[in-house]
Amino acid sequence: MSGIYIHIPFCKRRCNYCDFFFTTNTKLTDDFLRSLSIEIKLHSATFPELTFDTISFGGGTPSLLGGENIANIISVIRNNFNISEDTEISLEANPEDLTGNKIEELQRSGINRLSIGVQSFIDSELKFLTRHHTSLQAEDVVKRALDTISNVSIDIIYSLPSQRFEDIAYSISKANELGVKHVSAYTLTFEDKTLLTKQETEGKIIRNTPEHEATLYETVACNLSTLGFRQYEISNFAKQGFESRHNKKYWELKNYLGIGPSSHSFIHSKRWNNVKNLGLYSEMLKKDELPVENLYELTNEELKSDFIMLALRAGGVCFDEYSRRFDNSFLLTYKTVIDNLVRDGFAGKSQDNFCLTSKGYAIADEIIARYF
């Protein structure tokens, strides 16, 4: 089964930490929606062998689109691809957009999973992150979403400058109290050319020490697991049965097709991305050209190392899957490394799987760069 990602490249304003691709010029929406339909249609004949069981709207801010628009996109997709019966259709939403009966509208359009950009349940933190909602709004939206759609995830950002352990613990327990089923918890990162990085260079804010960041990470992982959320990827925690089916496609090296500007695709060992420029994107599609760039077929070695890297960051390496894909034994190839990592508590091993422990996740980059 494969996945479809749809990039909606609009936001009202840019958050200070964000380096994603989008525009604030919402006048271009209609033009974009037309281009999106053309792109979907152009792809329709390309992968007749694939069946899709996830559709994920990301961005940008997909919740800026009305329910009708979403319904429309979904129907174009259904008309052009093999879409499975029980497809997960998820959408990223910002709390301030989910007013009135927006949630019901989205549900009617086919959305069955909502991922809400809450980021924090503390007002001062929301202000620091230049978000446009308050903690009360967030609580209210999450409650209503759970009543309607039930499969609700929230995003949390932690390791804000000099964040205290009780601050992050508060947001987590709030999420649990409200009954969310899934939490994605990301470290605040300082990306190039963001306002946040500028503030740091100017000395207005000071990054946390690696020590402090590590402790916050441990707090997040420990609190969530105590509350019954299983860590199934470095930054992702879910109640039983509520893992993001779509995100797992990325981590399990399954096929996924990206639609919309700047989206990424991986199909049959090839990776590519769409152009990161809305004007160019639409222009090319008007000429019936796919807006693809950086098309690249991975070698077997590259596939193998991507497979291991992604698996270790997520649910672990499944031995059968590995030998089926690469025709050799993971256990034998990495015997000493595996034994040592298990012995020292960085990883665990079962009959059919090798995966990192929480302690291992925390230094996953080190482990992967060093041993795999």
Added chain:
Amino acid sequence: MSKPDIRNFCIIAHIDHGKSTLADRLLEKTRTIEKRNMIKQVLDDMDLEQERGITIKLHAIQMIYTSPEKKEYIFNLIDTPGHVDFSYEVSRSLAACEGALLVVDATQGVEAQTISNLYLAIDNGLEIIPVINKIDLQNAMVDEVTEQIIELLGCKKEDIILASAKADIGTELILEAIVNKIPPAKTETDKPLRALIFDSKFDIYRGVVVYIRVFEGSIKEGDAIKFFFSGNTFTAEEVGVLRMGRIKSHIINAGDVGYLIAGIKDVNDTRVGDTIFKINQPVSEPLPGYKEVKSMVFSGIYPSSTEDFENLRESLAKLKLNDAALTYEPETSVALGFGFRCGFLGMLHMEIVQERLEREYGLTIITTVPNVEYRVYKTNGEVILVDNPSHMPEPAKIDYIEEPYISANIITPNEFIGNLMKLANERRGVFLSTNYVDAKRVDLHFEFPLSEIVFDFYDKLKSYSRGYASFDYAFKDFRESDLVKLDILLNGDSVDALSTIVHRDKSFDWGKRLCSKLKELIPKQMFEVAIQAAIGSKIVARETISAMRKNVTAKCYGGDISRKRKLLEKQKEGKKRMKQIGSVEIPQEAFHAVLSLN
């Protein structure tokens, strides 16, 4: 037709006094190089030389000089380095010449290598032409420097040429002095061939290229030739002269300098100082040749990845062709695997060899802490030389240890004598005598343990004398000292490549500082790392590096895996430059921690 007169000469001086710049002017005046092709210090043709602004290698080049009387001369010039570490290049150049331009910087005056290089030239029986350079500068002290030179050479004031290589002052006078003062090279072409190999290099297309000075007879293409010491025979495939490139001339006659290509594939077949003769005209006596140089500093060189060992061996052999002062022998280290123990004339020489291996041969190498060579008297009567601290016998088997001493001359303005005495004392120096160079400057004579001056003495000397003092040294003898071996343990395992030999009085302090330096240099690992310094079984210092707790980018990249992959590849690249010892990854710099202790 009469053959043109030949003059063979070199340019010698203390470092930076303007030898290569003067060579530029001579090349320009003789139209050996077009003005538009001129770059500064054009003979410094190695990237490293241009980047650092110093000469590392001798450079031979031929010029045709037409005198004001319209007579043509062949000038074979050899530009030499000024830094002490490359003095072997100077001494080899001298043997190919009849004269030397002794350049003295008008703002610095006579310095340590002015004197040492001058004495080398006099020993070789060369005619000396003194030149005071940089007279264009405001702070030139022409009168004082003139006095110093007269004192040193016993020449007349009129013999000294005032020049500025930069402003092209005095260049014609120098050219005329070369004609008039330096004896013409003897051109005994009728004798059997005897040619001296003074340098060589490896050319990827042609194999070994040797640079020769023909003293007697001549060498032509097609000649069957033999090397006196190595005993190897070859056919001269190509001979020629050295201009801005190699120019075929089919023959080189007595008195001239040129190059020879003879299909020499094995770089070990060539040795500088060897004499070439013709197989059908055997000679009984070789040319005087060269003294073997004595390595002063030793260090292990290891390939970063073990499969590069053979590659490293070949590269060292090729490099040695072009750097006769380098010595190497295979060795093994528990920590680093197979590598070579290399001998150098000093720290700069060591640094240059490392850089050339990486740049010219594309290797990634790890070098261990440098050290001097010790003479160890064992209790069983055996005497061994130890150039690798990890080969030091255990204390119970040692009767006593001797370390090398050097004799040093420090030339300094009077006002710094006090400072320098203090420095000498810190470095276990023995003061011997003082000579006055002139009213304001003295030549201090000391003896030092080599290990005390070889690492960072030069920088210290400069800072204790506001840059004015210069020094020169030569090996003296071995003397008994109270020395101990200091080991470094990482998580309990001794790392042989980090062992050092130090004077007992300094050992505790040394251990402490070494541990804390290593703590700075070794990045956090997946585990806690204990760093200990030990003398025998006694731990004298300890530091701990706590375990890394977080190293993961917990950011959602959507489906953008290539970005994540690139970040990881970068981390992996970084790791390649580290050496894995037990479970600890050590960056290259850590092996040099000792050097940055002061």
